[in-house]
Amino acid sequence: MFKITGLFLMITLIFSGCVSNKKFNKMKTEAQQNYDALSGKNQKLETDLKGCNDKTAELTQANTSLQDENSNLKKHVDQLKENNTTMLKQLEGLSVLTSTQAASIKQSLENIGAKDIYIADLQKEMARKDSLNMALVLNLKGAIGDLNDKDINIKVDKGVVFIDISDKLLFTSGKYDIRQQAQTVLGKVATVLKAQPNIDFMVEGHTDNVKYNKPPLVDNWDLSVKRATAVVRVLQKKYGLDPTHITAAGRSEYAPIASNDNAEGRATNRRTRIVILPELDQFFKLLEPKQ
Known part of the structure; x- marks a missing residue:
């Protein structure tokens, strides 16, 4: 210089x-x-x-x-x-x-x-x-790069890969329509998952414990399922992931990872989790007696 x-x-x-x-x-x-x-x-x-x-x-x-x-x-x-x-x-x-x-x-x-x-x-x-x-x-x-760790967290626990994405990043409060800017993040995740076509994964919706009732949805169960299926549709229809390897699930407020007694904890619990499922069929084959 x-x-x-x-x-x-x-x-x-x-x-x-x-x-x-x-x-x-x-x-x-x-x-x-x-x-x-x-x-x-x-x-x-x-x-x-x-x-x-x-x-x-x-x-x-x-x-x-x-x-x-x-x-x-x-x-x-x-x-x-x-x-x-x-x-x-x-x-x-x-x-x-x-x-x-x-x-x-x-x-x-x-x-x-x-x-x-x-x-x-x-x-x-x-x-x-x-x-x-x-x-x-x-x-x-x-693939995701320098995204704020509070908005997305990737970890391995007991042989399972978890991707937690905050609802602040994905959805407007109380809604289940994917934000436009969140599509880019899901696209980056989809690119990596698409390179592993044989893995199965589950998309889980999670909420805090604040009561929810906005018709046609009646509670947090409905909201968590709707958010999970919204993410699944983007991964399948926009980014071409095989739907036979995807499961959508709603966990409502019953699988928190932080306390719901304060605003910060509730914000942490409002998330969408992508779980890379272990290949149990291959593991069970190892347990079969050798011929």
């Missing part, structure tokens, strides 16, 4: 003695505009670089955690194999056991080993699911 400033001053000094004041002022203005444009581009590049570095750090941390967990599982399986081998060798030297008894104990040990391997497979599959969820969360945060 100092080089650019020096160059600008040099050009100013050279041309101030060679051209008329009018031409000089015009060239000075153009040089200043070029300088401002370059400064703006430089600032944007620095911001983009910081964002890339932050995302790289998050991915590196997630990868390190998964590698540590995989290493611990491998050590556990190796220890079990070593224990089984030791016990089998001890059995071979026991003359007091009949061959039938020894065979029975050996079979039991083999079954235990098979179950341990089976458990290790389940843990590995769960770790893979956690990794996919982490990638999904990072993609969602990257």
